[in-house]
Amino acid sequence: MLVLGIETTGAKGSCAVMETEGRAILERRMITGRMSHLKDLTADIKDMLDSLGKTPADLGAVAVSVGPGSFTGIRIGVSTARALGQALDIPCAAVPTLELFRNIKGCAGGTAVILNARRGQVYGAVFGADGEDVLPPGPYMLNDVLDAAERLRVQAGPGTPAPVFFGDGIDAYGDMPEYADRLALFGIAEPEDRYQTADMVCLKAAEMTERGMTVGYSEVMPEYMRLAEAEQRLNDGSLRRMQEKKWRNLL
16 A cells, blocks of 8 residues: 655655555655745655656555644645545544654664754653653653653663654754753764654554554644644733733834
8 A cells, every 4th residue: 555644844844655565665755945845745745656657546545744843834734634635535644743753773772852842842752762651742841851861861771872862852952051961961863864754654654554543534633732832922911911012112
């Protein structure tokens, strides 16, 4: 079965096609323009299928990374997957983005993922060497993830590799003095392996498909994990106070 994978939760999006038999990634396309998912995603999917000699009708399922991550990117990916699922009448796999970093090969000491949520906040998780939850996926302060990774490192004992960190939180916080020394205690994924990509979505979707975890297109929903900044400000009253201050300055 051919599975189309879509990943748009990070700064750069991607799409991929996998043949589930043998878990063979047939092709992956990176969307090179920063946050250009909206104008390029559909065209890249078409070009990729054309290059493989396939049509949308050949797809057996569509999988999409549903978040957390960029709010705009999540909406674009989910909307595209839902539209394809409906038009082609095929099942969908709604893949939680942080789950893409569970059970990564070559990480004998476990993995940690930190996706930048600004102001010392991350969407994060820490997984043990066997993929078990050490810190379940969720919204955290970066120090919470570092504490959990440190516990895993200490429990593993001398001679065991340190957990490896993935995600764009490395780029955002890696050079800040308050975090750099702590991050230096762990492995840091190379840039070419650091971020979520559509081939990872395909591979996770294959697992989900085998377990009967596909859904209809209408059930594919974004997983933001927290409110947008404007919504948070609205709820805590700070947006109203900012507006009142602006009005006072105009008077």
